Amino acid sequence: MAQTxxxxxxxxVRSRRDRAVFRLRASLLALLTVxxxxxxxxxxxxxxxxxxxxxxxxxxxxxxxxWLILASMLALVVTQEVGARLGLTTGEGLMGLIRERxxxxxxxxxxxxxxxxxxxxxxxxxxxxxxxxxxxxxxxxVSCAVSAAIVIALLARANFARVQTIFVVVGLGVSVAYAVxxxxxxxxxxxAATYLVVPHxxxxxxxxxxxxxTVGTTITPWGQAFIQSYVADKRLGPKDLTASRFDISLGSFxxxxxxxxxxxxxxxxxxxxxxxxxxxxxxxxxxxQPLAGRAAExxxxxxxxxxSFLGLGTVPLTSAYSTSEAFGWETGLDRTWREAPFFYGxxxxxxxxxxxxxxxxxxxxxxxxxxxxxLNGLLLPIILVFVFLLAGDRRVLGDLRSGxxxxxxxxxxxxxxxxxxxxxxxxxxxx
Amino acid sequence: MDLFYxxxxxxxxxxxxxxxxxxxxxxxxxxxxxxxxxxxxxxxAYPRISGxxxxxxxxxxxxxxxxxxxxxxxxxxxxxxxxxxxxxxxREGEVLLGRDILDKQLIDIDGRRVIRANDLQLxxxxxxxxxxxVDVSGKALLRRLTFGRLFGxxxxxxxxxxxxxxxxxxxRRAPPAKLIEWRDIxxxxxxVPDVRLRLSHERLAMLHPVDIARIADELSYKEGAEIIExxxxxxxxxxxxxxxxxxxxxxxxSLDQERAADILEEMEPDDAADLLQDLDExxxxxxxxxxxxxxxxxxxxxxxxxxxxAGGIMTCDFITVPPQVTVDEIITLMRQIEDAPDVIDYLxxxxxxxxxxxxxxxxxxxxxxxxGIVTLRDVLLSPGDRHMEELMKTDFVWVSPQDDRDTAxxxxxDYNLLALPVLDEQERLLGIITxxxxxxxxxxxxxxLHRIPRVFG
Numbered sequence: 007m008a009q010t011x012x013x014x015x016x017x018x019v020r021s022r023r024d025r026a027v028f029r030l031r032a033s034l035l036a037l038l039t040v041x042x043x044x045x046x047x048x049x050x051x052x053x054x055x056x057x058x059x060x061x062x063x064x065x066x067x068x069x070x071x072x073w074l075i076l077a078s079m080l081a082l083v084v085t086q087e088v089g090a091r092l093g094l095t096t097g098e099g100l101m102g103l104i105r106e107r108x109x110x111x112x113x114x115x116x117x118x119x120x121x122x123x124x125x126x127x128x129x130x131x132x133x134x135x136x137x138x139x140x141x142x143x144x145x146x147x148v149s150c151a152v153s154a155a156i157v158i159a160l161l162a163r164a165n166f167a168r169v170q171t172i173f174v175v176v177g178l179g180v181s182v183a184y185a186v187x188x189x190x191x192x193x194x195x196x197x198a199a200t201y202l203v204v205p206h207x208x209x210x211x212x213x214x215x216x217x218x219x220t221v222g223t224t225i226t227p228w229g230q231a232f233i234q235s236y237v238a239d240k241r242l243g244p245k246d247l248t249a250s251r252f253d254i255s256l257g258s259f260x261x262x263x264x265x266x267x268x269x270x271x272x273x274x275x276x277x278x279x280x281x282x283x284x285x286x287x288x289x290x291x292x293x294x295q296p297l298a299g300r301a302a303e304x305x306x307x308x309x310x311x312x313x314s315f316l317g318l319g320t321v322p323l324t325s326a327y328s329t330s331e332a333f334g335w336e337t338g339l340d341r342t343w344r345e346a347p348f349f350y351g352x353x354x355x356x357x358x359x360x361x362x363x364x365x366x367x368x369x370x371x372x373x374x375x376x377x378x379x380x381l382n383g384l385l386l387p388i389i390l391v392f393v394f395l396l397a398g399d400r401r402v403l404g405d406l407r408s409g410x411x412x413x414x415x416x417x418x419x420x421x422x423x424x425x426x427x428x429x430x431x432x433x434x435x436x437x
Numbered sequence: 438m439d440l441f442y443x444x445x446x447x448x449x450x451x452x453x454x455x456x457x458x459x460x461x462x463x464x465x466x467x468x469x470x471x472x473x474x475x476x477x478x479x480x481x482a483y484p485r486i487s488g489x490x491x492x493x494x495x496x497x498x499x500x501x502x503x504x505x506x507x508x509x510x511x512x513x514x515x516x517x518x519x520x521x522x523x524x525x526x527x528r529e530g531e532v533l534l535g536r537d538i539l540d541k542q543l544i545d546i547d548g549r550r551v552i553r554a555n556d557l558q559l560x561x562x563x564x565x566x567x568x569x570x571v572d573v574s575g576k577a578l579l580r581r582l583t584f585g586r587l588f589g590x591x592x593x594x595x596x597x598x599x600x601x602x603x604x605x606x607x608x609r610r611a612p613p614a615k616l617i618e619w620r621d622i623x624x625x626x627x628x629v630p631d632v633r634l635r636l637s638h639e640r641l642a643m644l645h646p647v648d649i650a651r652i653a654d655e656l657s658y659k660e661g662a663e664i665i666e667x668x669x670x671x672x673x674x675x676x677x678x679x680x681x682x683x684x685x686x687x688x689x690x691s692l693d694q695e696r697a698a699d700i701l702e703e704m705e706p707d708d709a710a711d712l713l714q715d716l717d718e719x720x721x722x723x724x725x726x727x728x729x730x731x732x733x734x735x736x737x738x739x740x741x742x743x744x745x746x747a748g749g750i751m752t753c754d755f756i757t758v759p760p761q762v763t764v765d766e767i768i769t770l771m772r773q774i775e776d777a778p779d780v781i782d783y784l785x786x787x788x789x790x791x792x793x794x795x796x797x798x799x800x801x802x803x804x805x806x807x808x809g810i811v812t813l814r815d816v817l818l819s820p821g822d823r824h825m826e827e828l829m830k831t832d833f834v835w836v837s838p839q840d841d842r843d844t845a846x847x848x849x850x851d852y853n854l855l856a857l858p859v860l861d862e863q864e865r866l867l868g869i870i871t872x873x874x875x876x877x878x879x880x881x882x883x884x885x886l887h888r889i890p891r892v893f894g
Contacts, residue, residue, distance in 0.1 A: 095659075097656055097657035098657070241681045242683060333575075334555065334573055404630075
């Protein structure tokens with residue numbers, strides 16, 4: 007039997023050097039995808055609400071609230087860490103866990119709290135896009151249409167990955183712009199540093215409003231659910247605890263570092279020159295003038311747009327998922343309308359309501375964004391009570407339940423936030 | 438009314454025979470496990486309510502079913518005028534329906550999924566009341582929220598429990614059921630640590646390992662470990678292999694180490710190697726030590742290769758044949774192999790390095806120079822007296838262990854291969870890459886990325 011003598015083929019494979027480059031690129035990309043939940047969460051914190059609130063705080067109170075930037079960063083680490091720990095131990099999201107432990111009636115209460123807060127946040131993202139585009143002369147109805155289109159496209163995920171990466175980069179760029187602006191504005195660094203650790207200011211209604219707003223934009227109800235779901239979905243487990251803690255600390259630090267720069271920049275440019283009232287985006291943009299001069303408005307506009315965009319990409323989905331998981335409804339963008347009616351219904355509600363709201367003529371967009379973060383702060387204690395009840399429960403976390411220190415810290419944060427919220431409400435009623 | 442719901446019963450009054458109201462129903466106790474005909478402990482198809490728990494002077498009191506005359510949405514009526522104040526104590530095999538089952542995650546075997554109980558359907562059958570089904574509908578949710586006062590009408594489609602044995606599972610593409618019969622439900626131990634149940638998960642074990650893996654992935658790592666532990670070694674290995682990679686290491690860490698080693702032995706060496714790589718050094722060494730010598734060696738060889746190379750995804754489970762063996766001999770020999778590899782679609786013809794008379798031994802020689810590949814198709818269709826070296830294809834595609842795994846996978850797709858040989862510099866056969874592993878490389882598991890839009894990657 008004749009045998010054709012053919013040498014076995016070995017196709018050309020990459021050279022060693024090619025593979026090294028490929029591996030480096032792959033690992034950088036992997037770093038982004040696997041970018042710890044803490045980093046992702048922290049990033050998403052600098053949405054429309056974030057930029058606006060910090061700008062208002064800096065303009066109105068100068069350096070007085072620097073202590074809160076530090077304090078809320080520490081509080082954020084505590085709450086995010088607990089959220090991550092709950093997620094990796096139970097494999098469940100926050101609302102699902104509340105259902106499991108407290109039953110369906112309390113779940114409805116928790117979900118409603120979160121929905122109200124989230125609707126406020128989503129409205130703020132829409133308002134952010136409106137305000138940003140207004141800087142370029144785009145009328146509000148058009149920006150509403152743009153926002154709605156963005157949300158729909160995000161949900162369809164049709165090749166949006168690349169566009170989104172651009173916005174992440176833009177967001178980073180604007181953060182850097184604020185840092186540079188802060189430096190160029192020749193702020194009172196001494197005061198800023200001292201005020202980081204020494205609380206200042208007079209207790210007034212506006213002060214309380216700023217406090218609750220700042221807390222509300224840093225530690226958000228949706229952020230609390232987000233970190234837990236993210237960790238649970240990635241199927242992280244106890245062996246990932248240390249890594250998660252590290253990256254949560256890093257994420258919180260970075261996001262509040264940016265917050266600090268925004269406050270300082272606004273304090274140095276706006277507050278120092280008596281421009282303490284921010285009513286439009288143009289007012290807020292002036293904080294970037296030391297760096298950019300007349301281009302400040304453009305940079306701010308683009309940054310606010312990017313920040314709102316990122317928020318739109320995260321908050322509606324997180325809300326819809328959280329609510330659906332609590333009640334056992336079908337979820338998933340890979341399902342159709344008919345298969346997952348409640349999930350899509352929620353998304354439609356968010357988009358619809360927010361659009362209609364922002365269309366209200368003469369709406370002071372900046373104030374709306376600011377107040378939505380105050381709303382977050384007011385509702386936050388409710389969510390935190392659930393979270394720390396779960397954290398200390400042996401039935402839920404077993405050996406991984408919060409130790410005495412962490413638990414005390416957690417309850418301290420909860421009580422502090424509650425006190426401030428109550429104080430604000432009381433002040434509003436009396437004032 | 439013979440069919441009613443748990444939400445309609447909780448909180449309702451308990452009256453004596455004379456009609457005096459003494460308390461409210463706090464919860465129902467159901468006996469989930471009982472001795473079956475073989476004398477083993479197993480789950481009851483439709484558990485009996487063994488009693489009520491009521492609060493009297495703030496202490497939980499147990500009223501056994503024998504003392505209860507009627508039970509339903511109108512409340513409970515006792516058989517006598519008095520009641521024994523027996524404190525409630527948890528007993529083996531029993532659960533509190535409200536506290537332990539309602540709102541908790543349960544496994545729906547029929548639907549191959551994890552569900553959460555919104556409400557429970559109960560059936561009054563002569564003297565006894567039994568749990569018949571779990572209600573996961575939206576209506577049940579509303580019923581709970583209104584404390585059983587609304588939406589209480591039972592679905593005309595729901596029937597009292599049947600006696601027929603279930604022969605087939607629900608069709609895969611059928612819409613999810615709203616009402617699941619209790620006999621298709623398996624509760625989880627880890628979800629309710631106060632409860633003492635044996636829970637052998639025997640029904641779950643009958644599902645396809647991929648379905649079991651998907652269910653286990655939905656739950657926490659502790660519950661995943663509970664499931665894996667309850668399966669036999671082979672099924673456990675099959676299931677663990679299919680589970681989320683992140684999860685596998687956490688689960689193995691939760692298992693008894695001897696058991697973990699047993700399961701690792703049953704796994705494909707390349708999957709076992711992947712799992713071990715995610716553990717810390719100490720644990721990895723410990724498990725390798727406990728494993729069977731041969732299996733451990735195979736795994737250790739694979740551990741030497743980096744994850745993203747061809748060596749990292751290959752397996753050393755394959756069949757080799759010497760060139761002179763005939764088709765008839767091969768078929769006989771293959772039937773004699775004890776632990777046949779998963780992939781027998783290709784037979785690898787290698788140079789006889791160590792001449793041996795043990796014919797079966799011939800079939801699994803490692804490290805021989807690869808001369809050619811014979812497909813099983815050719816073996817089955819050729820006359821019995823043909824030799825392997827006549828049938829083999831010498832123009833085969835191969836890779837070396839350091840080659841990039843993406844390239845290897847794409848090669849398999851291009852050439853329509855079910856397995857790709859991995860050779861060293863002397864063209865000796867080190868391992869093969871099977872098509873399932875190639876698919877994983879080309880179609881990575883990105884389920885979690887679906888939740889968050891691709892902002893971050």
